[in-house]
Amino acid sequence: MIVEEELSTREKIILAGAQIIVEEGLRKFTAKNIGNKIGITDAAIYKHFSSLDSIIVEIINRYISKCSQSVDRAIAMNLSTEETLKQVMREHISVLEETKGAVPILCFEFSRSGNKKFFEILHSFVDSYKSKLSKILEKGQQEGVIRKDVNPSETAMLFVGLIQAKVFAYVMERRTGPIIANPEELISELFYGIIAR
Amino acid sequence: MIVEEELSTREKIILAGAQIIVEEGLRKFTAKNIGNKIGITDAAIYKHFSSLDSIIVEIINRYISKCSQSVDRAIAMNLSTEETLKQVMREHISVLEETKGAVPILCFEFSRSGNKKFFEILHSFVDSYKSKLSKILEKGQQEGVIRKDVNPSETAMLFVGLIQAKVFAYVMERRTGPIIANPEELISELFYGIIAR
DNA sequence: CTTTACAGTTAGCAATTATTAACTTAAAAT
């Protein structure tokens, strides 16, 4: 029943660390706080990781790769351009719920942390994400499905940005439960706008 | 020529503190870092503020109020519902550029900081913002200008959220210059969607 | 001309941080 009992300490450290960053911010990401959360001392953490920074690298890689894969999954489904783009959003939302909003928060924290290593990882992820999605958007523009006056690369960032906006609202309102209550409503707003036809 | 020379130390502390939080995160918000930035020692800061927390309260109040006012300014212009909403976005964007993205970053940082006082201030701001904008959106729905199937309160949060998303992209791409290069494009995407008609 | 208040300094405190070292213990390998 209790799956957590089965997890290795290493795994528990990663999960507890991510949870602290997401819910309380980088400032609370300390060896002592992580240890407290999983019932070991701060020193014990160094039996599993060489430094706190190496925990962060592991956290970033793990969560970011989940997000990267969601674009590839949508492409692999071989849908129409419009449906592929909608599917990207659906996949994003599902990763978001699964990781409790971790990806955008991690991006936001570490893009400003001043740590070069963290930034490089995030930046190369964002770059590859943007180029993949831009290509789909450009194809959509050629097909006449996507408005020709929108910038593909800016709009690609709008996809993640919209997700982040929802995490922002979720955090600011101290909500519980799903971050995006109505995914199709959000997708519809992105695709068709808020203006009535 | 150099206006900064005219600023009081108190003012310099607030500006330097906000800059540190925005560019480097809460972890770097220390008395020493603030002092270094304006050329005084950490101890001197306590001649102007009773604690670091009181600096944060000042920063939040100052930046948040700028954002609050932008909705009121848009309403005061007595435009059509659609134009009022667009004007809100324009005002937001202008505050955003003026404050270099501070508002959404401050909101995000302090809604997760665990500090009750900070959260109260932010929460009451977000609440009042949301109710003001919701009312306009509901009016728009009655007039048939705004889609009836969008949630006014969720969509209100989308207005600030979208802005935050742009700050995210700005930070992640290490851009300089304006955060939103093409405000009308963003406004158009929010209002009319990315799908061609 | 003296006094006082302001705004800065240096020095220091207790608490917390990341990390290491030395020790314990239980399980796995030999």
Place this chain on the structure above:
DNA sequence: ATTTTAAGTTAATAATTGCTAACTGTAAAG
């Protein structure tokens, strides 16, 4: 049965933190 290893402990390190106290100089007030 013994040895080794893994994973934990406590205790200690040096650095940094928020903040205070005691001191200094300068400029305005009396």
